[in-house]
Amino acid sequence: MKVPLLDLKAHHEPIRKELLSAIDAVFQSQAFILGPAVERLEEEIAAYCQTGHAVGVASGTDALLISLMAAGISPGDEVITTPYSFIATAGAIVRLGAIPIFVDIDPVSYNIDPEKIAAVVTSKTKAIIPVHLYGQLADMTPILKIAEAHQLMVIEDAAQAIGAEYHDGRRAGSLGDFGCFSFFPSKNLGALGDAGMVVMRDPELAEKVRILRVHGGKPKYVHKIIGGNFRIDAIQAAVIKVKLNYLNGWTRQRQENAKRYIALFKESGLVDKKRLSLPEAVYEAKGVSHYHIYNQFVIRVPERDRLRDYLREKEIITEVYYPIPFHLQGCFQSLGYKAGDFPEAERAANETLALPIYPELTSEMQKSVVEEIQAFFS
Numbered sequence: 001m002k003v004p005l006l007d008l009k010a011h012h013e014p015i016r017k018e019l020l021s022a023i024d025a026v027f028q029s030q031a032f033i034l035g036p037a038v039e040r041l042e043e044e045i046a047a048y049c050q051t052g053h054a055v056g057v058a059s060g061t062d063a064l065l066i067s068l069m070a071a072g073i074s075p076g077d078e079v080i081t082t083p084y085s086f087i088a089t090a091g092a093i094v095r096l097g098a099i100p101i102f103v104d105i106d107p108v109s110y111n112i113d114p115e116k117i118a119a120v121v122t123s124k125t126k127a128i129i130p131v132h133l134y135g136q137l138a139d140m141t142p143i144l145k146i147a148e149a150h151q152l153m154v155i156e157d158a159a160q161a162i163g164a165e166y167h168d169g170r171r172a173g174s175l176g177d178f179g180c181f182s183f184f185p186s187k188n189l190g191a192l193g194d195a196g197m198v199v200m201r202d203p204e205l206a207e208k209v210r211i212l213r214v215h216g217g218k219p220k221y222v223h224k225i226i227g228g229n230f231r232i233d234a235i236q237a238a239v240i241k242v243k244l245n246y247l248n249g250w251t252r253q254r255q256e257n258a259k260r261y262i263a264l265f266k267e268s269g270l271v272d273k274k275r276l277s278l279p280e281a282v283y284e285a286k287g288v289s290h291y292h293i294y295n296q297f298v299i300r301v302p303e304r305d306r307l308r309d310y311l312r313e314k315e316i317i318t319e320v321y322y323p324i325p326f327h328l329q330g331c332f333q334s335l336g337y338k339a340g341d342f343p344e345a346e347r348a349a350n351e352t353l354a355l356p357i358y359p360e361l362t363s364e365m366q367k368s369v370v371e372e373i374q375a376f377f378s
């Protein structure tokens with residue numbers, strides 16, 4: 001059975017009229033740059049994320065960059081983060097002349113291992129960027145504790161985690177100083193193009209981000225600091241606001257799909273035979289369970305590349321997030337890392353495979369995915 005990685009057409013078709021009328025309303029208003037559509041979305045995202053403030057920006061990448069700028073990150077500063085994420089996480093640090101300091105991941109959650117952070121804190125460390133990978137929060141309590149002890153800013157890369165919750169109910173983006181979201185079309189809440197958002201609890205930091213978003217001008221044409229054009233597009237803001245009403249329903253569908261995969265894989269016997277491992281039991285050893293929103297459903301399979309090719313032949317599309325950890329990327333060679341420095345990130349890069357998990361995925365499709373994986377192993 002043909003199973004795509006994502007089906008945006010099926011995703012948008014039921015709300016097509018509503019989306020087009022939201023776009024038309026912006027057109028009627030001719031308020032294309034910031035304005036009411038952006039303000040309304042910011043209010044709703046701030047409420048949804050349980051932060052007092054939200055500032056719309058052009059992308060998740062810009063959300064990270066502007067947060068680091070607002071945090072005062074300067075050339076030579078060190079910023080601790082994971083080596084296993086989308087390139088934007090570390091790219092934003094280097095673009096400001098700062099130095100990313102990588103810390104290996106936890107092999108079960110794929111998120112930064114908090115136990116390894118304290119050892120790399122120096123007098124130059126200014127911030128930590130935990131990434132809530134695949135839709136599940138990093139273990140924030142020990143991260144926040146280290147940050148407090150050393151006066152470090154915490155910038156959550158929550159691009160894959162809108163609506164995800166820590167085990168105590170706090171939402172992604174509300175635990176650190178800044179929460180960064182992406183509305184790239186493949187994220188759980190996607191625009192019809194590029195867009196992003198920064199959320200904050202501190203009104204002063206929010207004000208700083210707002211000023212940086214418009215070239216650092218306040219009042220207009222008066223510049224104490226240099227910013228950039230980081231604005232979210234008003235049409236995209238109107239689209240996202242419509243889609244936000246559906247987000248919880250889509251999240252539930254993703255979670256149901258995840259549950260179904262887990263049941264099907266357990267029935268298949270592949271888990272018992274240790275042919276693959278599932279994204280469950282995460283943090284269970286620590287007695288907690290975070291509210292996972294399954295931006296991705298990622299299995300670990302030592303024979304990953306052969307399995308992926310096999311599934312592609314059967315028209316089942318999967319993806320590898322991410323095949324090369326940061327410390328082995330050519331663009332970060334000058335940082336001086338080498339193969340073997342972060343064994344868990346390297347192992348994850350070689351063994352993880354993301355299966356289709358989008359809300360519109362049918363149970364027949366899921367059965368077909370699991371059957372084909374069984375067929376591969378038999």
Ligand SMILES: *Cc1c(COP(=O)(O)O)cnc(C)c1O
Nearest residue numbers: 059060061086088159160182184
């Ligand atoms: C998608 C993503 C980003 C970047 O978001 P864009 O909107 O594409 O710029 C950053 N970090 C992570 C972890 C992401 O998944």
